[in-house]
Amino acid sequence: MIRVSLSYLILIYLLLMLGPIFGAWLFSEWRRQRRERAAFRHILRCKLCAGEYADPTSTILPRCPHCGTLNERSGLSRL
Ligand SMILES: [Zn+2]
DSSP states (O other), X not given: OOOOOHHHHHHHHXXXXXXXXXXXXXXXHHHHHHHHHHHTTTEEEOTTTOOEEEOOSOOSSOBOTTTOOXXXXXXXXXX
Protein backbone atom coordinates (compact mmCIF):
# COMPACT_ATOMS: atom_id res chain seq x y z
CA MET A 1 0.00 0.00 0.00
CA ILE A 2 1.22 3.46 -0.88
CA ARG A 3 1.14 5.97 1.93
CA VAL A 4 0.12 9.45 0.83
CA SER A 5 -0.34 12.48 3.01
CA LEU A 6 -3.63 14.34 2.95
CA SER A 7 -2.13 17.48 1.39
CA TYR A 8 -0.51 15.42 -1.37
CA LEU A 9 -3.81 13.61 -1.96
CA ILE A 10 -5.64 16.94 -2.27
CA LEU A 11 -3.01 18.13 -4.73
CA ILE A 12 -3.44 15.00 -6.87
CA TYR A 13 -7.21 15.40 -6.76
CA LEU A 14 -7.00 19.04 -7.85
CA LEU A 15 -4.60 18.21 -10.68
CA LEU A 16 -6.85 15.43 -11.91
CA MET A 17 -9.96 17.62 -11.78
CA LEU A 18 -8.54 20.90 -13.06
CA GLY A 19 -6.09 19.48 -15.60
CA PRO A 20 -8.72 18.48 -18.19
CA ILE A 21 -10.55 21.78 -17.71
CA PHE A 22 -7.33 23.69 -18.29
CA GLY A 23 -6.53 21.53 -21.32
CA ALA A 24 -9.99 22.10 -22.79
CA TRP A 25 -9.61 25.84 -22.23
CA LEU A 26 -6.22 25.87 -23.99
CA PHE A 27 -7.63 23.84 -26.89
CA SER A 28 -10.65 26.12 -27.33
CA GLU A 29 -8.42 29.21 -27.17
CA TRP A 30 -6.14 27.73 -29.83
CA ARG A 31 -9.16 26.99 -32.05
CA ARG A 32 -10.56 30.51 -31.53
CA GLN A 33 -7.27 32.15 -32.51
CA ARG A 34 -7.00 29.90 -35.55
CA ARG A 35 -10.51 30.86 -36.70
CA GLU A 36 -9.73 34.52 -36.11
CA ARG A 37 -6.53 34.34 -38.17
CA ALA A 38 -8.39 32.57 -40.99
CA ALA A 39 -11.13 35.21 -40.94
CA PHE A 40 -8.67 38.12 -41.11
CA ARG A 41 -6.22 36.51 -43.53
CA HIS A 42 -7.35 38.60 -46.49
CA ILE A 43 -8.10 41.80 -44.59
CA LEU A 44 -5.45 44.45 -45.13
CA ARG A 45 -4.92 47.97 -43.81
CA CYS A 46 -3.52 50.66 -46.03
CA LYS A 47 -0.33 52.24 -44.70
CA LEU A 48 -1.21 55.63 -46.13
CA CYS A 49 -4.94 56.17 -45.57
CA ALA A 50 -5.47 53.48 -42.86
CA GLY A 51 -8.46 52.16 -44.76
CA GLU A 52 -9.21 48.48 -44.36
CA TYR A 53 -10.07 46.36 -47.36
CA ALA A 54 -10.30 42.73 -48.35
CA ASP A 55 -7.96 41.34 -50.99
CA PRO A 56 -8.52 37.62 -51.63
CA THR A 57 -5.93 37.54 -54.42
CA SER A 58 -2.37 36.36 -53.84
CA THR A 59 -0.61 39.41 -55.25
CA ILE A 60 2.46 40.51 -53.34
CA LEU A 61 1.56 44.21 -53.30
CA PRO A 62 -2.22 44.65 -53.31
CA ARG A 63 -3.51 48.07 -54.31
CA CYS A 64 -5.67 50.05 -51.89
CA PRO A 65 -9.12 50.68 -53.44
CA HIS A 66 -9.42 54.01 -51.60
CA CYS A 67 -6.17 55.81 -52.46
CA GLY A 68 -4.41 53.46 -54.90
CA THR A 69 -1.29 52.92 -52.79
CA LEU A 70 0.54 49.60 -53.06
CA ASN A 71 0.72 47.95 -49.64
CA GLU A 72 2.76 45.09 -48.31
CA ARG A 73 0.80 42.05 -47.31
CA SER A 74 0.93 41.85 -43.54
CA GLY A 75 -1.80 40.79 -41.17
CA LEU A 76 -3.70 43.12 -38.93
CA SER A 77 -2.18 43.51 -35.52
CA ARG A 78 -4.37 43.08 -32.51
CA LEU A 79 -4.47 45.68 -29.79
ZN1 LIG B 1 -5.25 53.66 -48.97
